[in-house]
Amino acid sequence: MAKSDPAGTTRGRRAGTRSARPGGKTPVTGDLVQLLTPDGDRIDQVTWHDGTEYRVDFTDEEYRSLYRDLVLVRKLDAEATALQRQGELGIWASLLGQEAAQVGSGRALRTQDMAFPTYREHGVLYCRGIDPIMPLGLFRGVDLGGWDPNEFKFNMYTIVIGAQTLHATGYAMGVNMDGKTGTDDGEAVIAYFGDGASAQGDVNEAFIWASVFNAPMVFFCQNNQYAISEPLERQTRIPLYQRAAGFGFPGVRVDGNDVLATYAVTRAALDNARHGQGPTLIEAYTYRMGAHTTTDDPTRYRIASEVEAWQAKDPIARVRTFLTKQGIADDAFLAEVDEQAKQEALRLRERVLEMPDPEPLTLFDNVFPNGSPEIDAQRELTARYMDSFEGSAL
Amino acid sequence: MATETLTLGKALNRGLRRALEQDPKVIIMGEDVGKLGGVFRITDSLQKDFGENRVIDTPLAESGIIGTAVGLSIRGYRPICEIQFDGFVYPAYDQIVSQVAKMHYRSQGKVKVPIVIRIPFGGGIGAVEHHSESPEAYFAHTAGLKVVACATPQDAYTMIQQAVASDDPIVFFEPKRRYHEKGLVDLDAPLDDAYPLHAARVVRPGRDATLLAYGPMVRTALEAAAAAEEDGRDLEVIDLRTLSPLDLGAVYESVKRTGRCVVVHEAPGNLGLGSEIAARITEECFYSLEAPVLRVTGFDTPYPAARLEEDYLPNLDRVLDGVDRTFGW
Numbered sequence: 001m002a003k004s005d006p007a008g009t010t011r012g013r014r015a016g017t018r019s020a021r022p023g024g025k026t027p028v029t030g031d032l033v034q035l036l037t038p039d040g041d042r043i044d045q046v047t048w049h050d051g052t053e054y055r056v057d058f059t060d061e062e063y064r065s066l067y068r069d070l071v072l073v074r075k076l077d078a079e080a081t082a083l084q085r086q087g088e089l090g091i092w093a094s095l096l097g098q099e100a101a102q103v104g105s106g107r108a109l110r111t112q113d114m115a116f117p118t119y120r121e122h123g124v125l126y127c128r129g130i131d132p133i134m135p136l137g138l139f140r141g142v143d144l145g146g147w148d149p150n151e152f153k154f155n156m157y158t159i160v161i162g163a164q165t166l167h168a169t170g171y172a173m174g175v176n177m178d179g180k181t182g183t184d185d186g187e188a189v190i191a192y193f194g195d196g197a198s199a200q201g202d203v204n205e206a207f208i209w210a211s212v213f214n215a216p217m218v219f220f221c222q223n224n225q226y227a228i229s230e231p232l233e234r235q236t237r238i239p240l241y242q243r244a245a246g247f248g249f250p251g252v253r254v255d256g257n258d259v260l261a262t263y264a265v266t267r268a269a270l271d272n273a274r275h276g277q278g279p280t281l282i283e284a285y286t287y288r289m290g291a292h293t294t295t296d297d298p299t300r301y302r303i304a305s306e307v308e309a310w311q312a313k314d315p316i317a318r319v320r321t322f323l324t325k326q327g328i329a330d331d332a333f334l335a336e337v338d339e340q341a342k343q344e345a346l347r348l349r350e351r352v353l354e355m356p357d358p359e360p361l362t363l364f365d366n367v368f369p370n371g372s373p374e375i376d377a378q379r380e381l382t383a384r385y386m387d388s389f390e391g392s393a394l
Numbered sequence: 395m396a397t398e399t400l401t402l403g404k405a406l407n408r409g410l411r412r413a414l415e416q417d418p419k420v421i422i423m424g425e426d427v428g429k430l431g432g433v434f435r436i437t438d439s440l441q442k443d444f445g446e447n448r449v450i451d452t453p454l455a456e457s458g459i460i461g462t463a464v465g466l467s468i469r470g471y472r473p474i475c476e477i478q479f480d481g482f483v484y485p486a487y488d489q490i491v492s493q494v495a496k497m498h499y500r501s502q503g504k505v506k507v508p509i510v511i512r513i514p515f516g517g518g519i520g521a522v523e524h525h526s527e528s529p530e531a532y533f534a535h536t537a538g539l540k541v542v543a544c545a546t547p548q549d550a551y552t553m554i555q556q557a558v559a560s561d562d563p564i565v566f567f568e569p570k571r572r573y574h575e576k577g578l579v580d581l582d583a584p585l586d587d588a589y590p591l592h593a594a595r596v597v598r599p600g601r602d603a604t605l606l607a608y609g610p611m612v613r614t615a616l617e618a619a620a621a622a623e624e625d626g627r628d629l630e631v632i633d634l635r636t637l638s639p640l641d642l643g644a645v646y647e648s649v650k651r652t653g654r655c656v657v658v659h660e661a662p663g664n665l666g667l668g669s670e671i672a673a674r675i676t677e678e679c680f681y682s683l684e685a686p687v688l689r690v691t692g693f694d695t696p697y698p699a700a701r702l703e704e705d706y707l708p709n710l711d712r713v714l715d716g717v718d719r720t721f722g723w
């Protein structure tokens with residue numbers, strides 16, 4: 001894992017401090033932007049190296065709502081993992097450990113913003129208000145994960161590493177061409193990708209394109225320290241956020257296990273983009289607590305003590321501590337959230353089990369908008385072949 | 395009726411202009427397509443007349459050209475992407491076969507990517523390596539892509555507009571060595587009445603054998619047919635025009651009459667279009683065949699140095715040799 005370990009440190013900051021100098025400058029942060037320490041203490045405001053100040057002003061209700069999102073997203077994810085273990089999903093890519101990075105950035109999106117996920121952004125999907133059942137068809141193997149990106153302002157999952165960053169950038173160029181930037185209600189586009197993806201040509205091309213076309217882009221890299229088995233050091237020799245400088249736009253590293261900081265940093269970057277100030281690279285420093293996917297065995301490439309160290313920086317526990325310490329939430333609230341999560345997970349399970357297998361001949365559907373006589377002929381032949389079996393239901 | 399004599403390249407230019415005029419969502423993107431008008435000048439003057447937002451000089455990154463075109467399509471645009479030369483499409487190959495080709499299928503019809511990928515292809519221009527290749531089979535092999543090749547100025551003008559108007563993603567091959575050849579082009583004929591994009595066409599009727607070609611080889615095939623006439627052989631020449639899906643109805647009809655067929659293309663023979671076409675003709679016309687379907691193609695070597703390309707490329711003599719072989723069977 002990375003030599004530096006910034007997500008656990010809050011150098012020079014005292015727990016629970018309110019802004020020491022109201023309205024004044026706060027000290028420049030160390031390695032990353034953090035507004036909630038692993039111990040559940042708030043930092044009022046942080047200034048990044050480039051002078052940008054980050055803070056959040058949430059009402060108690062908003063704090064509780066963020067907590068609810070985090071818990072729900074983790075629970076649904078755990079349910080999907082269980083469904084895979086029981087043979088109901090072919091595979092699952094768990095977001096365990098990355099809830100804050102996804103909920104923080106997902107909640108920072110405004111309705112008009114467009115997101116381009118990888119295959120792991122179930123938390124962002126949830127924050128977009130999308131039915132969590134939507135991606136499960138892909139993992140169950142009953143469809144290819146297809147939905148209308150424009151309906152949900154959330155693109156389809158993309159499995160080819162990095163490819164979606166170019167799609168996002170093209171979409172963002174379109175936003176510019178449509179004249180939808182430069183105002184408070186302008187549109188911004190966020191592309192998610194991993195630390196492994198940062199090495200892909202497509203991602204680097206996307207950086208260049210977004211930069212030279214001043215596209216309203218936020219590149220949101222969840223640095224979860226691993227690309228399957230390969231540690232960060234195999235992808236980069238400098239902190240990932242520093243890559244942005246070479247492409248000509250700002251880069252910032254945020255504690256990806258801190259939902260407040262992630263929200264603040266993403267919101268600011270999105271607002272810059274929508275106002276016509278071009279792209280930002282956000283490196284959300286986090287950790288993949290589980291396996292890469294359900295087919296992976298992380299004990300082959302990382303040691304238990306590393307995982308334990310990150311457990312101490314859990315993205316949900318710190319919010320719970322903060323809420324309780326500040327009296328924003330009581331035990332009844334926490335129990336109610338847990339119960340809601342349990343119920344939603346149960347409903348998800350029931351609906352997954354009910355997902356019908358697709359009709360065989362649908363495999364010929366939608367190859368082209370305008371169809372193709374060759375495929376029509378193959379469908380026809382296949383239908384006749386299937387019909388030739390006695391008792392065929394077709 | 396406005397009929398003009400135009401080069402194939404100019405006909406493409408006029409077709410692109412009309413596509414830009416007719417739909418504000420149509421945009422052109424590629425390397426040097428703006429001020430320069432493309433290295434072959436196919437987009438000449440278009441940026442001047444339609445602006446930098448419609449005719450976009452892109453960074454030198456082919457995957458980026460296609461990848462951003464996917465995003466622009468999701469946003470509702472209709473990008474026409476120019477790949478500067480055939481041999482430079484490979485950096486974009488992943489985006490084309492994994493993204494462009496699959497979007498509609500995996501979204502169950504909810505996402506359309508009406509992208510046209512223009513590729514000048516083929517040899518015969520004395521170029522350095524990577525500038526003379528015929529990669530059409532790679533794309534024809536990919537489900538979800540349609541692939542066409544134009545051969546005449548009129549087709550160039552019409553087909554490019556049809557391709558842009560189609561919601562299907564289309565790889566559009568242009569016979570670069572024919573860019574300067576002239577022909578009559580009807581500029582005003584309505585697109586709706588035009589010969590269909592995905593249809594082969596008999597360009598020379600004949601009785602004795604069927605010659606199939608597309609792109610730059612159509613003219614070569616026609617020259618061969620003219621020469622064969624002196625030997626008393628009446629060859630039918632069919633311009634395939636659409637490489638995926640193939641339109642072989644007219645071909646079957648022809649081969650059932652002639653009993654003999656030679657497929658001509660510049661691309662290597664091994665697993666080229668000719669292989670698939672030969673297999674299908676065999677399945678459809680088995681009892682009418684007087685000889686196996688023969689192929690006259692480029693060799694299974696990398697495209698050679700320019701001083702050897704005349705030996706590599708099918709030419710009049712090699713096509714006639716193929717015809718001789720089918721009669722000698």
Ligand SMILES: Cc1ncc(C[n+]2csc(CCOP(=O)(O)OP(=O)(O)O)c2C)c(N)n1
Nearest residue numbers: 120159160161194195196197224226227228
């Ligand atoms: C182009 C490509 N190469 C390889 C793979 C196989 N693969 C799937 S996920 C993955 C690791 C990706 O790591 P990262 O970008 O850090 O994202 P993470 O999975 O950690 O969220 C690999 C190698 C792929 N999907 N696409």
